[in-house]
Amino acid sequence: MSLFEKARRFFQASDGKEHTLGPAFQYHDAHLPTLWLLGKTGAGKSTLVQSITGNTQAEIGKGFQPCTQTSTKFGFPVVKPVLQFLDTRGLGESGYDATEDIEVCTRQGHALILVMKLGDTEQRDVLSAIRQIKSSKKIVNYLLVHTASQSVSDLHERQRLVQYNCAQVHKILGREVPSVLVDFKLPGGGVDGMEDLVHALSAMLPIISVLLKKQQCSDEEVRKFQELQTQVLWYSGVAGVSDIVPGIGLVAVPGIQWKMLRDMADSYNMNWNKAALAELLGALGAGIGVRYSMKFGTRQVVKFLPAWGQTLGAASAAVMSFCTTYAIGRVACKYMYHRNHEEDVSDEELRALFHSAFDSVKTLARQELTGSGDSADRFVQKSAVVAGSNKVDPGKRGE
16 A cells, blocks of 8 residues: 555544544644733723734633633634733732632643733732743743733823833843733724734734734635634644644544535535545645655654653654644635636645645644743643643653
């Protein structure tokens, strides 16, 4: 049997076994990249979420769900989320303890967004929380957002207040923190500083730039993919995290990709079946099929190697599965679109799209799956969680 045929059978064997993928779905959604919003009530945290996601205020209020005793979370998108916002509600309460919120944010890629309303110089509760967060040594990325910037009309006074907020944060953290100046409620209904905010957030969580990138084009196929892109990213993330445990990815990844293709087909009013899969894989060609199956099999073997295979090897496998799933999803969308419109698309065009889509999410995959502050031990701990272990002994990782 050829390696290409093995790759095809990996997909087909997954049909009808979607119920076995539940743990991978649950693990992914419990470890989403997190933007932790820390600020006083009225500082503009919910409005920041609304501006980033494009959701209405009513949807934001409905979407926030209790996460810890003192915080709520909002997944974006609400269905098949690829990141989440954590809003600290208990900051103004006496004796606020950030321990639970810190734990939530250190499960995956994370960033702490300090939201301070310009002109409000009483930030005692916020500064106290920052001290505790710093002492935990678990939060790496910080961003200071000064809101209501246009409420201070005098430019010199505005700059003075910005410097005052920055100095207070710098005194606690002992280093400069990037900051942006925004106003979500201009008199004319606009927003000021949004581009700077998105750029700053994207530097910490690359998935932000992918989600919010607006491409002006006349290609209807591209616009359709943009509507489905978050779903493809979600499945890619699930495929990646399911691949960090030895033996799991061999079964789960093809199943996740098959489920993704079926969901994509529904969006294009297509009946996705094994014949359609064979046609798509045939269009991609044996070259990609052989390379995929070889790399996929090698990754599964490498993950069984003591120590290295279960840390760096597992991380490499996870990134590869993320990128491959995304590339398959992107190519499938183009294939389905043209097939639905009874149009031809060349095999060469699909192959080129597969490679470009794969390369476009490499950085994103590494950041989402390992986080900016992950060590090898933490990556092993993540693997153990997926496998169902409640306790990890780093000294036994090679057994």
